[in-house]
Amino acid sequence: MFFKFLLSLWMDTLAYVLHLTPAADELSLKAASTIAFIRACSRGLRPGRLSIAQRDSLNTRKADEDYLTVRCKLPVSSKNNLAYVISQAFKSLGDGSETYEHQGCEDIYGDWVGPCKRSAVPVSLNSASEREQYNTLMSAVTRSTTILYFQGGQFWRRGRGGIKIQNKLAHKVGGRTFGLLYRLSPQNPFPAALIDCLTAYLCLLYPTSEHLHDPIDARDIYLAGDSAGGNLAVALLKLILEIRKLCQNGEATLWWNGEETIVPLPAGAAVLSPYLDMTRSFPSEGANLRFDIIPARGPPFANQDRCDTWPAKRPRHHVYANDDALLHPLVSPVTVRDWTGCPPVWICVGEECLADAGLFMAQKMASANVVVFVEQFSAMPHNFALLCESDSTAQAIQSWAEFICGVRDGSLGKPVVVKWSHQRSQLGRQPLSLEMWRGMSRETVLKQMKEEMVKWGPPSA
Incomplete structure (x- = not known):
């Protein structure tokens, strides 16, 4: 080996x-x-044992020591019915055949990240209280822009590079980010992570005296994420849209902190290399494998050594969700029927295996009159902007920040769909067409996803 x-x-x-x-x-x-x-x-x-790799991924603090962060707990009042409302949205968006294990709403944890590095602040800050550290972090923030960031990691491990990218984005937009440490699978499968994401969003909007931050206007909040975190950002957008519809129709009522609450839409969402199709059924999975870092598609997690964490007691292929839920819109957002009413979205992909799923979803959003910006980078692998320093990485991060600032300042302009590549040693862009995805229906996508799952065979028991 x-x-x-x-x-x-x-x-x-x-x-x-x-x-x-x-x-x-x-x-x-x-x-x-x-x-x-x-x-x-x-x-x-x-791959080895999933439990060991997961444990190792949790030890990310040393790599993030140079970034000014404040790790904190956001206590959640028990006077909420978040899990119930999400179950209603799950039923409304599905076909009735999907199942999931019940997951409750719990206190959440995360990292506040500012626009400066720890080396720029006094050493005495290390022994300061959590609130003093937060106030120091906020002293470098010049705008009310707040990015709610979800790290990748295939839903089962902590992603690497998340703090670094949050620092860069906070610096470029003059704001702050909150990086959510959502519950990991397979111990906490769907919808635990998504419940945590919505919980974090509501905590930003409606904090209590136990939280460090003041209330944040939804117009100042931007969802962001990479890979699996990109999935969560997009799924959260659709979940919020569905909850709003259910509440407005009288089919559900959301209670938060003991009060009836309407969930406002965030200002927008910006995602890198989003993992939108749990079955990995699109053509780019094979065509772009030569550029990518991830293994070829096939039965997911089949090569992991057995441990007390995996395989799951109820056999399933994916750590994140039951097999019968992998095609659900909140699990695989490529199957969303309608994006009407969605705020502006920025989608960035490399020339990677997951590229087609992102481009397909972008087309479906555009067809619903969503303002969607798409940027693809030639020969770049999955999550390239978090992995290596390059002209493409610098441009992707710059575009990421410019999108957020454009939404914030009302200077976004017309949607741009481009592909970046090196031309005579310089990075240049040219128009990218999404026309090939216009004629591809949701039914066709569901069919190819089901066909891919058939190839997997039965899950390991």
Whole structure:
């Protein structure tokens, strides 16, 4: 297995040096080496036990020491019916055949991240109270813009690079971010993470005296995330739209902090490499595999060694949700029927396996008159903006921030759909057409997703 890892790393590096891959014109040697190493790890090493890998992923504090963060608990009043209202939305959006394990609403945890680094503040801050640290963080914030950020990690591990990207975004928009530490699967499968996301959003809107922050206007809140976190940001948007419809029709009433509450829409959402199709059924899964770092599609989590965490006691293929729920719009947002009323959205993908799902969803949003911006980066792998330093990474982060500032300042302009690539050693952009997805129906997507699941066979017991 280790020989396979070394061989993969050596072949990728050699292909770059000899210019035998299109990525050679898009990446520096340092960036290409980083991506080659990650690809070799994901494809050349045995996954091992999920429980051990999950535990290791939770130890991310050392990598984030240079960023000014305040980790805190957001207590939640028991006087809410969030889980019930989400169950009503789940039923309303599904076909009645989907199931999930009951998950309650719990206190949540997360990191407030500011626009400056820890090295720029006094060392004495390390021993200061949580509120003093938060006030110091807020002293560098110049705008009311607040980004609610959901990290990736395939729903079962803490993603890497989330604090760093939050710091960069906070710096560029002059605001702050709250990075939610949502509950992880398979111990807490769907809808636990989504409940946590909605809980965090409501806590930002309606804090209590136990919270560090003051109430934040929904017009100042932007949802953001990468990979699985991108899924959660998009699913949360649809969930909010559905809850609003149910409440307005009298089919449900949301109680929060003991009061009847209407959930306002956030200002917008911006996602990187969103994981929108749990079955990975789109053509780019095969066509873009050569550029990507993630393994080829197939039965998910089938190669994990057995442990007390996985496989689940009730057999299923995916750590995140029951098999009969993988096609549900709140689990795989590519199956959403209608995006009418959705606020502006920015979607960024590389030339990666998950690209087509993102482009398809963008087209469906645009057809519902949603203001949607799409940027694809040539030869870039999944989550490239979090993995390596490159011209593409710099441009993606700049575009990410410009979208948020554009929505905030009312200067967004007409939707832009572009593809970035290097032309004569400079990064340039050209129009990207979504027309090929216009004629693809939701029924066609559901059919190809079901066909993909058939190939998996029965789940491990």
